[in-house]
Amino acid sequence: MEWGYSGLEKLRNFSSQKPTMKKTYAILCVLFSFSGFAQITIDQSDMPSVGDYIPRKSDTLSVLPGPGASGPNQVWNFTALSNYVISEYTNVVSVASTPNGNQFGSSNMAMTNDNASYLYFNKSAQSFTTQGLSGDLLGTGNINAPFSPDLTLHQFPRTFGSSFTDAYALDVTVPGAAINPILNQINFKRSSIVKDTTDAWGLLTTPHGTYNVLRVHTMEISVDSVWALPIFPPTWSLVSTSSDTSHSYSWVGKGGKIAIAEMTFDTLGMPKTFTWSELAGIGVGLEETNNEYFQIQPNPTRDFFTVQNVLPTEIQLFDNEGRMLTLNASMIGADTQVNVSNVPSGVYFVKIQSGGHAACHKLIKQ
DSSP states (O other): OOGGGGHHHHHTTTOOOOOHHHHHHHHHHHHHHSSSOOOOBBOGGGGTTTTTTTEEEOOOOOOOOOOOEEEEEEEEEEOOSSSOOOEEEEEEOOOOGSSSSSGGOOOOOESSSSHHHHHEEESSSSEEEEEEEEEEEESSOOEEEEEEEEEEESSSSOOOOOOEEEEEEEEEEEETTTTTEEEEHHHHHHHHEEEEEEEEEEEESSSSSSEEEEEEEEEEEEEEEEEEEEESSSSOEEEEEEEEEEEEEEEEEESSSSSEEEEEOOOOSEEEEEEEETTTTOOOOOGGGGGGGGEESSSSSSSEEETTOOOSEEEEEETTTTTTEEEEEEETTTEEEOOOOTSOOOOEEEEEEETEEEEEEEEEEO
């Protein structure tokens, strides 16, 4: 079992298929309809509450790209998938409704994917923390695994450039017979330091939607030890020790409850799992492109197109890979005419800005 923060979606939790032209158009129009992506701030209101139901999906078999660059105004596109996608459903419940809630008195909510194992959390105006977990974690019966001290998942407000370092420890003793009949008990200890950095902001596209997000890089340095108490002689002995440094990335957005997307890595440091939220109503919608303010004619065209009845402050032309092309534009009365006679045939995207409005149109050049 993974005990690390990135592995806890029981604690916390792209294949050969390429995006269709429709998907590419949707992505580009969302991107180009804004002169700059919205840099957001995450606070207590963006965290889950008791009663929330959060559908998620995970892909573990695609050849995943890396997490991308850090910094401002980034674009992440994770829309390519394998045919092996796992559905997950997270329920946020009251602490009192869980079988061992009395062991986590400082928590004010719990989460479960299976109604058998639970993670415990505390949400406040200052932070979002986890107090540990409880359930049949190893198939040996119920285990209570409190963190001491609590592990901080968010400090509020979270903005681009925010960072903090936290530490937690785990000390769990379980019956040994299920592992080896000569053992009375097994003890597992972990001591970890977790470094949290909000290292980027920009626009994230998942198979479910497009979102303004902050990206969080989490690095955990952990030291584990396993101890055994045999039936005879009844003396604790050290079985093994190990240390590890793990990395994970998460993308968080307004109203996202938990991460909108997460990427974990294998022991070789290669991307392993990409998990995304399918929560409704929190993405950036194409209705924001304001196409009703601007019309272009003719479309399709061979030589030119006209932006009708408006004097734009900016017109830009992009190919379907997002590269901006040079334009020649001239004013004809109340219209703006754009010469595209030297542009190769294909599908393009026209970004228009004027009077505080922005629009994106698909243009077919014959």
